[in-house]
Structure formats: C-alpha cells, structure tokens
Amino acid sequence: MIKAIYYYTILLLISVLLPVTLQAQELRGRVLNAQTQQPLQGVTVSVEGKAYTLTGEDGYFEAALTRVNAPVILSYVGFATDTIFWSEAYDGSIIEVLLRSRGAVLQEVQVRGYETNRPLLQTAGAISLIEREVITRFDESSIVRAVNTVPGVRMEERAPASYRLSIRGSSLRSPYGIRNVKLYYDGIPFTEANGTTALNLLDAANIGRIEVLKGPTASIYGAGTGGAVLLEPRRAAPGESFLELGTTVGSYGLMRNTATIGIGAENSSILVQYTRQKYDGYRQQSAIDRDVLLISSQFRPSDKRTISANLIYSNLYYELPGGLTQEQFEQNPRQARGGQFGSVAQNASLDLEGINVGLKQAYRFNDSFRNTTAVYGLHKFKDNPFNTDYERNANQEFGGRTSFVLDANLGSIASTFTLGGEFQRGFEVARTYDNNGGTTGALRTDDEVVSKAGFLFAQAEFELPADIIATAALSLNDTRYEITRLQQVATRNYTYKRNFDAVLSPRIALLKQLTDKISIHASVSSGFSPPTEEEILTSDGQLNEDLEAEKGTNYEVGIRGFMLADRLSFDVVGFYFKLNETIVSRQDVSSVAVFRNVGSTDQKGIETSIGYTIVDKPAEPISLLKVWGSYTYSHFRFEEYQQNEDNYSGNELTGVAPHAATAGLDLSTRLGLYLNLTATYVDEIPLNDQNSIYAASYLVAGARLGVKRQLGTHFGLEVFGGVDNATDEKYSLGNDLNAFGGRYFQAAPDRNYYGGVMLKYTL
Incomplete structure (x- = not known):
C-alpha cells in the first residue's frame, strides 16, 4: 500500500509540474481596492506559481502566460487573496481585478457550521472563526493562545501538549483531555467513538481554519x-x-x-x-x-x-x-x-x-x-x-x-x-x-x-x-x-x-x-x-x-x-x-x-x-x-x-x-x-x-x-x-x-x- 501511495504521488507531481506548454501571451491587468475603487500599488502577482511581479503606482501589471486556464494569484497585506484564470477567449485587453479587505470579506465568508455552507451573517447560531492569520500571530508551538481569543471558549495546558478544552464550562468533567466537545478534521470525525479526542496529535501548523460551534449541536x-x-x-x-x-x-x-x-x-x-x-x-x-x-x-x-x-x-x-x-x-x-x-x-x-x-x-x-x-x-x-x-x-x-x-x-x-x-x-x-x-x-x-x-x-x-x-x-x-x-x-x-x-x-x-x-x-x-x-x-x-x-x-x-x-x-x-x-x-x-x-x-x-x-x-x-x-x-x-x-x-x-x-x-x-x-x-x-x-x-x-x-x-x-x-x-x-x-x-x-x-x- 505504501508503494502504491508513493508511485501515485510521483505521478501526481509529474502531472502538475509538467503542464502542456503553449505560446506565451501577455496578460494585462489592473488591481483596485474593491471598497474605495482606488489602485493598489505593490500587489504580488504570482503566475502559475513560477514568476512574480508587482503592480505599479496605478495598480497595473503585466504577466506572461503559457497555457489555457493558467492560474494567476494576487495577494496583498490586509486583503483577501484572489485567483484569476486566463482563457482562450482573452483578447489582450486590460482585466480589472477588485481585491477586498479582510474586514469586508468577513461578510461573505462561508461557514460549515450546521452544514448550511452559508455566509456567517446568514447562519443562526453562536459560531466563532479562528482564521489562519490568528493562529500565526502567536508562537505555533501551542494552539492554546489562538483558541483563547474566542469568547466562551477556554483552552488550557496542564503540561505542554496536555490540552483541555472548555466551551461554556464543559471542563467540569474534564480533569484531562477533551470531552463533551465533538471535533472534526476536514469534515471527518476526529473525536473517537469512546468520546475522547487526542487533539495533541495535531500540530498548530496543520490547521488552516477553526470554526467553534457553542452549546448543544x-x-x-x-x-x-x-x-x-x-x-x-x-x-x-x-x-x-x-x-x-x-x-x-x-x-x-x-x-x-x-x-x-x-x-x-x-x-x-x-x-x-x-x-x-x-x-x-x-x-x-x-x-x-x-x-x-x-x-x-x-x-x-x-x-x-x-x-x-x-x-x-x-x-x-x-x-x-x-x-x-x-x-x-x-x-x-x-x-x-x-x-x-x-x-x-x-x-x-x-x-x-x-x-x-x-x-x-x-x-x-x-x-x-x-x-x-x-x-x-x-x-x-x-x-x-x-x-x-x-x-x-x-x-x-x-x-x-x-x-x-x-x-x-x-x-x-x-x-x-x-x-x-x-x-x-x-x-x-x-x-x-x-x-x-x-x-x-x-x-x-x-x-x-x-x-x-x-x-x-x-x-x-x-x-x-x-x-x-x-x-x-x-x-x-x-x-x-x-x-x-x-x-x-x-x-x-x-x-x-x-x-x-x-x-x-x-x-x-x-x-x-x-x-x-x-x-x-x-x-x-x-x-x-x-x-x-x-x-x-x-x-x-x-x-x-x-x-x-x-x-x-x-x-x-x-x-x-x-x-x-x-x-x-x-x-x-x-x-x-x-x-x-x-x-x-x-x-x-x-x-x-x-x-x-x-x-x-x-x-x-x-x-x-x-x-x-x-x-x-x-x-x-x-x-x-x-x-x-x-x-x-x-x-x-x-x-x-x-x-x-x-x-x-x-x-x-x-x-x-x-x-x-x-x-x-x-x-x-x-x-x-x-x-x-x-x-x-x-x-x-x-x-x-x-x-x-x-x-x-x-x-x-x-x-x-x-x-x-x-x-x-x-x-x-x-x-x-x-x-x-x-x-x-x-x-x-x-x-x-x-x-x-x-x-x-x-x-x-x-x-x-x-x-x-x-x-x-x-x-
């Protein structure tokens, strides 16, 4: 089984790293602040993950593309990263891209809670989000400090990696470990059939985002x-x-x-x-x-x-x-x-x-x-x-x-x-x-x-x-x-x-x-x-x-x-x-x-x-x-x-x-x-x-x-x-x-x- 996984991974890497090459074409674009409609200078433009350029004073950029549907990633401090794709129908005109500040994006962020997959503003329940930016603002040797930014939640360490998690007082029955709280990783049960959760088997760097649903769910x-x-x-x-x-x-x-x-x-x-x-x-x-x-x-x-x-x-x-x-x-x-x-x-x-x-x-x-x-x-x-x-x-x-x-x-x-x-x-x-x-x-x-x-x-x-x-x-x-x-x-x-x-x-x-x-x-x-x-x-x-x-x-x-x-x-x-x-x-x-x-x-x-x-x-x-x-x-x-x-x-x-x-x-x-x-x-x-x-x-x-x-x-x-x-x-x-x-x-x-x-x- 291990050999099969190894060969499958090698084939996957080859298929991703050796795309079909096409004649290069210039993509021309301009990046604006979606809220103010003002140009953004210094936006990082990543083309197929291989080359970088920065937008100029007026928000313009040019990028060389080599294949259909080539992904172009635009990222900037304080803004949500966006991805655009070049299609065969592109006629060489300037593409306008609007980047949204993280504050505005929160209105539209989708949450998994209660399997509604709705924006947070349309979800009826006490849900708190811990984004990757919150996890990395602390030392990632422990996830405790990031989790404790959330109201109604308290995470403790009786010793390094000996976690205890309390949501609305649920640590009453948890002298050690995590109980009375159900955890999922990528939608798959992480809490075991016996009701316990070994969260310390994960590292903080393994987590992209956390949603906390409080109370009976x-x-x-x-x-x-x-x-x-x-x-x-x-x-x-x-x-x-x-x-x-x-x-x-x-x-x-x-x-x-x-x-x-x-x-x-x-x-x-x-x-x-x-x-x-x-x-x-x-x-x-x-x-x-x-x-x-x-x-x-x-x-x-x-x-x-x-x-x-x-x-x-x-x-x-x-x-x-x-x-x-x-x-x-x-x-x-x-x-x-x-x-x-x-x-x-x-x-x-x-x-x-x-x-x-x-x-x-x-x-x-x-x-x-x-x-x-x-x-x-x-x-x-x-x-x-x-x-x-x-x-x-x-x-x-x-x-x-x-x-x-x-x-x-x-x-x-x-x-x-x-x-x-x-x-x-x-x-x-x-x-x-x-x-x-x-x-x-x-x-x-x-x-x-x-x-x-x-x-x-x-x-x-x-x-x-x-x-x-x-x-x-x-x-x-x-x-x-x-x-x-x-x-x-x-x-x-x-x-x-x-x-x-x-x-x-x-x-x-x-x-x-x-x-x-x-x-x-x-x-x-x-x-x-x-x-x-x-x-x-x-x-x-x-x-x-x-x-x-x-x-x-x-x-x-x-x-x-x-x-x-x-x-x-x-x-x-x-x-x-x-x-x-x-x-x-x-x-x-x-x-x-x-x-x-x-x-x-x-x-x-x-x-x-x-x-x-x-x-x-x-x-x-x-x-x-x-x-x-x-x-x-x-x-x-x-x-x-x-x-x-x-x-x-x-x-x-x-x-x-x-x-x-x-x-x-x-x-x-x-x-x-x-x-x-x-x-x-x-x-x-x-x-x-x-x-x-x-x-x-x-x-x-x-x-x-x-x-x-x-x-x-x-x-x-x-x-x-x-x-x-x-x-x-x-x-x-x-x-x-x-x-x-x-x-x-x-x-x-x-x-x-x-x-x-x-x-x-x-x-």
Whole structure:
C-alpha cells in the first residue's frame, strides 16, 4: 500500500509540474481596492506559481502566460487573496481585478457550521472563526493562545501538549483531555467513538481554519452538550507551488522545525508537512518531544466530484509534572509533584503514537442534489506511567459519515433539506499495572473495550419572506460500550455491557437579516452527552457502572454584523443553558479521577467580540492598523447538588471564571513590518465544588514583531520574535479541579521569549 501511495504521488507531481506548454501571451491587468475603487500599488502577482511581479503606482501589471486556464494569484497585506484564470477567449485587453479587505470579506465568508455552507451573517447560531492569520500571530508551538481569543471558549495546558478544552464550562468533567466537545478534521470525525479526542496529535501548523460551534449541536454533530469544533486542514492554493522551511527557538529549550511542500493546480492540491518540536519545559518533568507528518490533498476529477484525502502520523512524548498545593505553588512553581509517588520518581509521562487516515468525496448529482461521504481509520498506541499506576493501551477504530442535501422550492419558498448519518466503532486493549519507578510491575487489570457511537440526523431550512431563515433539525443518538475483563486481581472475570438509550435531540433556529450587514438570530436546542469510556473505566481499572448521560436544553439569542463602512465588526450572544445529570470529576486518595452525576446546573452567559479597522490603506507606510477584543460573562451555578451531608446547591460552577477578556492590536506596514499585541484577563476561578479555594485572577500580555519580504521572484523571507507572559504573572493554566490533598495548581511559564525565521521558495 505504501508503494502504491508513493508511485501515485510521483505521478501526481509529474502531472502538475509538467503542464502542456503553449505560446506565451501577455496578460494585462489592473488591481483596485474593491471598497474605495482606488489602485493598489505593490500587489504580488504570482503566475502559475513560477514568476512574480508587482503592480505599479496605478495598480497595473503585466504577466506572461503559457497555457489555457493558467492560474494567476494576487495577494496583498490586509486583503483577501484572489485567483484569476486566463482563457482562450482573452483578447489582450486590460482585466480589472477588485481585491477586498479582510474586514469586508468577513461578510461573505462561508461557514460549515450546521452544514448550511452559508455566509456567517446568514447562519443562526453562536459560531466563532479562528482564521489562519490568528493562529500565526502567536508562537505555533501551542494552539492554546489562538483558541483563547474566542469568547466562551477556554483552552488550557496542564503540561505542554496536555490540552483541555472548555466551551461554556464543559471542563467540569474534564480533569484531562477533551470531552463533551465533538471535533472534526476536514469534515471527518476526529473525536473517537469512546468520546475522547487526542487533539495533541495535531500540530498548530496543520490547521488552516477553526470554526467553534457553542452549546448543544447534536442535531447535526451527534451527542454532545458542550459544542463542536470544525478544523480545516492547510492546503495549497490553485496555482501555488512552494517549498517552505521554518525554525523557531525559545526559552526553556524550545526548538521547533517545519518543512512544507505545497503544489496547487486548478483541479488538484497536495500539501506535505513535517513538524518536529522539542521543549525542555518550564517545570520539572514537563518536557515534550513531538513529530507530526501531514499529507493533505484535494482533487477535482470532474465538475461534479471533489475528493479529499488526509493522512496524519504523530509520535508524541510529553512528561506530566503533576499538581502542586498552594503553598508549593507560591514557594516554587517550577517544581514537580514530589514524595514517594512523585512525578519524577515515577516518570509520570505519556507516550502516544497514532496514524489517522481519512477519505472524503463530495458529489453533485445535479444543481439541486448532492452528497458528501467520508470514511476514516485510526490506529493509536499509548504508554502512560502515572504517579500511582501504569496504563498501556492499543486502539483501532473506523467510521464514516454521509449526508445528502436537496435544494428545492416549496412554492415561492427556497428550501434546503439535509439527511444523513454517522457511525464509529472502536476496539481497545487496555491494561493497567503497578508503576515501579516508571516501569511496569504486576498486572492489575486486562480489558478489551468495544465502543460504538452513531446517530441519524435530518435538517430543513426555509428562506421565508422578510429575509427570515428558519431551521428545524433533529437527530437520534445511540452510544454503546462492551467491556470484557480478562483479568483482575482478587475479582472474577466478566463482561460489562452498557447501552445508553437512543435519544432524540431537536434544534429550532430563526435568523432575520435586518440589513445586508446586520442580522439577528435565536435558537433552542437540546443536547445528549453520554459518559466517555475513560469516565466509565477509570485509569486505575475501576468500573463506574452507575454513571448516566448528561442532558440539557440551551436557549440563545444573538446579533452580529458590520458598521461604519465595514470597519467595525461585532458579534454578541446571550444564552441560558439548563443541564441535568451533570457529571463532575474529583480525585480520590490515589489521585485517580472519579466521576459522578450530581443533579443539575444553571448556566447563563454573554459572549461578545468586536473589531475595528483604524487604517486600511495598502499604499501608505502604515497599511493596516486594527484593534479587536472579546469578553465572556459566565453566571454558572450548581442548581441541585447534594454530596453526602454537604449541599453545594447555589455554588459557583467549578473551573469557570465569571469574567474573561482578550484584546489585541495588529499593525502592518507597506515594507512588510508587522506587530501583534495581545492581552488576556481571567477572573478568579473556583477550584473545588465547595468554593473554598480559588485560583487568583491574572492578566498576561504578549507581543510578536516581525518582517515579511519578497526577495526577488522566487524567495520570500519572514523573520520574527516574540514574548509571552510579558507581565511575568504567576498563574496556573490547567487547574486540577477537586484535587485530593489540595494539589490544584499547574503552573504556567513565567516571562519567556521566542524567535524564528521562515523561508519560502516558490517553484
């Protein structure tokens, strides 16, 4: 199979790099600002990815073309890249091209959320976008800082690469890892059948764009009360063929190298990327060593069919320093958990190797009927010495998703009907041992786990009079586990089966477009979130047979749009979420997380984001200057919570800050110099259900300064440097909630620096 892929790739490269040659012809054009109709000087014009020219003072350019449909790419700082194609009918006249500023383009950006594929202004739901420009404004060794620019979302690192993702407080049941949130990569399930997501198998450089859907989205994306995250892979643009090499070095032994090859044609695109990252760590026992290989491709063999294929191979090792008490945290935040079962003594760490292969086809039968089908396979191996035990797992999984979409007219009402389903099956061999100083001791448990998750979904959209879009959706969700215990000390062997009853999850939404730049929306949706395998079968091998699925209903209203000649963008959402059978986690005496249903929670909140473009004049010395910010207010409470003799009803929800805000400034110049400033504030956070101890509030700031220059016709160079936690705050990022022995705190790095260089050669 590997040889077949190798030869297929070679043939693809030959077909792309050896086009049919024709007699050269001059393409003459002029580039204008779509908003002001003024000429743009200095626009980069790429012809078939092989030659570059720049527009002159009046926006004119000339380019030599050698074949029909030759792609010509026009790009400029602060503007959306555009691609035009030369046809045989071209008569040599001047072609006028209008480039749109990024602020204006946001009005027309298509989102995948709820499979509507509509502009964001026509999508009824709380959706936040994280574009590639946001990811690269930070150090790409971690995606945490980029995700935390989004209101209502909090991403944490208990240790480097030990991610935890919370959408509207969903980290309550996530002492580690990502749960209660469904992730997709290129429309293919990335969350496994057992409900867990190994996001650390991806590198930030593998991601082209992120869409975050907040609140229950079960109508389209299956079981989940936290939300859904849609990840788009990086791909080469049409006509773009390049080789890109990058190196970043930083404090505490950070060393990161990337190599990317991209080849894009009119009907095909392939990107191969390898990333290697090493980091000694700010704390004891917090090093990381990760290799990631991504192959992302897309082919269009006909006007009706588009095929995408992705392969991700990752080999990840990272150490776990463990939680500190408040006294230890204040005394020396860089220390690891000590004692007989300390992290260094037990080599607490995780070695994870995995390969994920996905294949997707989008087929259009005619102008009104289309289908998208995806299949994937996953192999993963985990070796995890922990402070009090040693876990070794091997996992194999396959699954698929399909959806049919019909566009129709019901009288004068344009309608879209979607029907589909998704199925996943995972098989895992899970063994736990005694941990003897970082080596396996006596076998404790030996289990075989079969996880099955699936759902059917249907959705109908209606474009009603008065610019109203109505959506009604429904899904039927089913989750099953079968655990066969082959060995357990002092206990009989047995098979445990758990089938969470199929649950209907509806969603109803309305959107009213007030103007072509402002819309309001409202929705009601219900969610169903069964326990993950790790919540039923804990890391010490104990079975939690009484755990029930969470169920909740979410109500929300919002307004988004653009004002002041598209310079001001805004998005405001208010929501009320009632969750029953809430699952919470706490640690037992051995530091193993255990899970319980505790009644219900009451969650009210406001999420806001705003941006203002002060300067947008590409021909001026300062070509772009904009400010932006986001703010989240969370009034989250336990409504009913009785634990033995203690009543926690009315207490603040554990792990959720009442107030959080992020603000930034972006500046670019005509000469390629840029500056990104970011500041984040997080209010104090309750660390236990009793609300007896809090993590202190903190304000951290960071900056990145760099320059991007084109060196001749083929080479592009970027040199950059940055600082994180410039305020040198002592804070915890990834607190251990309800930790036994008061070990709540996972210290984040103090002030640290990084710098790097990126060299791009266009073929």
